[in-house]
Each structure stands twice: as structure tokens, then as C-alpha cells.
Amino acid sequence: MRNLRTVPANETPATAPGHDPIRRQRRGRAAWSNVSGRFECRNVSFFDDGWDSLADVGSLRTRVSEETPRRIITRNTSPDISFDRSINPYRGCEHGCIYCFARPTHAHMGLSPGLDFETRLFAKPNAAELLEAELADPRYVPKTIAIGTNTDAYQPIERQRRIMRAVLEVLHRHNHPVGIVTKSALVLRDLDLLSDMAEKNLVKVAISVTTLDRKLARAMEPRAAAPEKRIEAIGTLSDHGIPTAVMVAPVIPALNDSEIEDILKACAGAGAREAGYILLRLPLEVRDLFREWLTNEMPDRAAHVLSLMRSMRGGREYDATWGRRMRGTGPYAWSIGRRFELAAGRLGLNKRRLRLSAAHFIRPARAGDQLSLFDTPDRDVA
Numbered sequence: 001m002r003n004l005r006t007v008p009a010n011e012t013p014a015t016a017p018g019h020d021p022i023r024r025q026r027r028g029r030a031a032w033s034n035v036s037g038r039f040e041c042r043n044v045s046f047f048d049d050g051w052d053s054l055a056d057v058g059s060l061r062t063r064v065s066e067e068t069p070r071r072i073i074t075r076n077t078s079p080d081i082s083f084d085r086s087i088n089p090y091r092g093c094e095h096g097c098i099y100c101f102a103r104p105t106h107a108h109m110g111l112s113p114g115l116d117f118e119t120r121l122f123a124k125p126n127a128a129e130l131l132e133a134e135l136a137d138p139r140y141v142p143k144t145i146a147i148g149t150n151t152d153a154y155q156p157i158e159r160q161r162r163i164m165r166a167v168l169e170v171l172h173r174h175n176h177p178v179g180i181v182t183k184s185a186l187v188l189r190d191l192d193l194l195s196d197m198a199e200k201n202l203v204k205v206a207i208s209v210t211t212l213d214r215k216l217a218r219a220m221e222p223r224a225a226a227p228e229k230r231i232e233a234i235g236t237l238s239d240h241g242i243p244t245a246v247m248v249a250p251v252i253p254a255l256n257d258s259e260i261e262d263i264l265k266a267c268a269g270a271g272a273r274e275a276g277y278i279l280l281r282l283p284l285e286v287r288d289l290f291r292e293w294l295t296n297e298m299p300d301r302a303a304h305v306l307s308l309m310r311s312m313r314g315g316r317e318y319d320a321t322w323g324r325r326m327r328g329t330g331p332y333a334w335s336i337g338r339r340f341e342l343a344a345g346r347l348g349l350n351k352r353r354l355r356l357s358a359a360h361f362i363r364p365a366r367a368g369d370q371l372s373l374f375d376t377p378d379r380d381v382a
Contacts, residue, residue, distance in 0.1 A: 037107025177356035238271025
């Protein structure tokens, strides 16, 4: 094709010719390129041959495909996170957060962790059906299911697909505990289910607030809710009796770390009662994508940000070691942690960590099951 150029996989689009056409395509997106994933041996990038063949290149459109997995609950044994199971109704995320640590998963699909991650999405329409079947397994032991820890279940396509709504209806029907993380005000659509579940101590919602600066948020998280909308969502959830938390994540040195106290103050004032933070993580392809974004969006501070990141990662830009990947090491990482703890303490956050209950769990009946007059709910605590 006249306007395509194949380049070695180790040549990034930032240094390859023809970078400008990608810029025209990425309107409303965070990634500056569509570099191939780590499993591909060649990259394909735009190259203008001078015949104006790229003059009419338009913005990338979101495309959604469907996949039908055999199971929907994903298990993990990571020692530094608080849950052992999660659900992801979607693969890829239209919010397009440039720092998203889930981006590398698109490489397993033969797609780019860059623009493909934001525009080539996969929906799991049978998620609720699969969940009901897995909960019905006699060997299943109920514990809190985390949703939104990989890609956001309330991303824009959820308005039409309503897969998260169907999943939540199953959890609600069977009194199963769930912890939700989102940066979308769309979570308020499900207030009816969430408020009912909150009365039985079955739900907690954490809203991710990265910055209070709308311009910075627009650049980093182009299709996520504006910062004030997220804080309003915390207020509305709290007003309806739903336990809420704020996630200051990710904390990026010399970019948004100065806002830690202000974010916690705003969210505590809206009704949040718990808070957490995570240091910026740059695994696999995310490292180059973030560096490219930072160089183009914040050229005056890019070198300083990356230097501070290395100071907190043992001289590297990322350290995946359990226990260190979320917090980092060194004086600067220590100061971030202490500032967070002091601010949270002043605001009365984290005085009590809510533990959700599985005492009311009702196991779904399976075809052929015989009901008993003496059946009682399982009473494990999440």
C-alpha cells in the first residue's frame, strides 16, 4: 500500500517517518502511536509518500467485537492486592488513559497496546449468564468480586451494551459482595441496585481521581468523566448510603503528586470514607507509550518526571517486584506515602476499613437441583 511502511519492531513511531498522520487520527485519544505489541516481529506505520494520499485520513472510530469466554471470574494469587477474583466485562477501554497498566493485554490479541487498546474493544455479552453458572457451582465459596481493576466496566460502550448492569443484577439477586472501581459517572445509573446491596453490606464503590485539573485530565484520560463529575458521583453515592472510597491513582511525580492533599480534601468533603493511592506503573509497552505521550504533551518536564520515576524504581522506569510495584522505593516515594497518610488522617479517612459480607449469599439453583426446606445461605465473610 502506498501510504504504509513496515519498520523493525524496535523502531518506535516517535522516531519513524510519517508520525504526523497518526496525530491527525488520534483526536480524542491519549496514545500518540499504534506501536505493535511485543509478540509481533514487524511494525506497520503511516508514511506520507508526497502524493497527498493521507490528506483525508479521519479520526479513529471505536470498533467493538464480541467474544464468548467459557468463564467470567478471573482468579489471581498476587500477594500485594486485596482480592483474589475479578470480572472484566470488556477487553480494552475507550477511556484511553495513557498510563493504563492493562494496555499490554491487547498484545495477546495481536493488536497494539496503543491506539488499538482505545479503539478496538471486545465485549463479553454472555458475562451475566456465565457468572450465574459459576456461582451455582457447589464448590464455589463466595468472597468479594472486584470489578474495574483492569478495564473500566462503566466505560462509554456500557451505555448501550449494559453488560455491567446485567452482571450487577446477578450479584444483587444472589446477595454476592462486590467492590467496584471506576472513573465514570455512569455508575450512578445503577443506584437502585447499589443502594439495595449497600443495606446488606454487599458493595463498596471506589472512584479514581487522578487530578483536579481538567486540562491535564483531558490529556491523560480523554474519554473519562471530568474530575468534578467524579467528585459529584462520590457525593451522590454517599447520599444514597453506598460506601465510597477515592483512589488517587496513579500518582505521577512532578505531574500530579502536588495535588494529593487537594484531591483527598475534595473527595472527603463529598462523602468518601476510605482512600488509597498507587504509584505510576509502566509495565511492558506502557513504558514507551507513556514516555512518548509525556514528551509530546509535557516537553518542558518530561525529563524531570522520568528521572523521578527512576529514583523510585531502583534506577529503572519500572520495578514489577511484589510489594514495590504499587509504592516504589527511595526518599521521593517515601515522601509521597507520608504525605498521603498525613492528609488522610487529618480528613478522617481510613479510620475504618469496610469488609463486605457474604453472609447473605444465595447460591443459584441449577437445573435438576432439588430444593430443601432446610436450605440456608452460605455464611462466609469476604
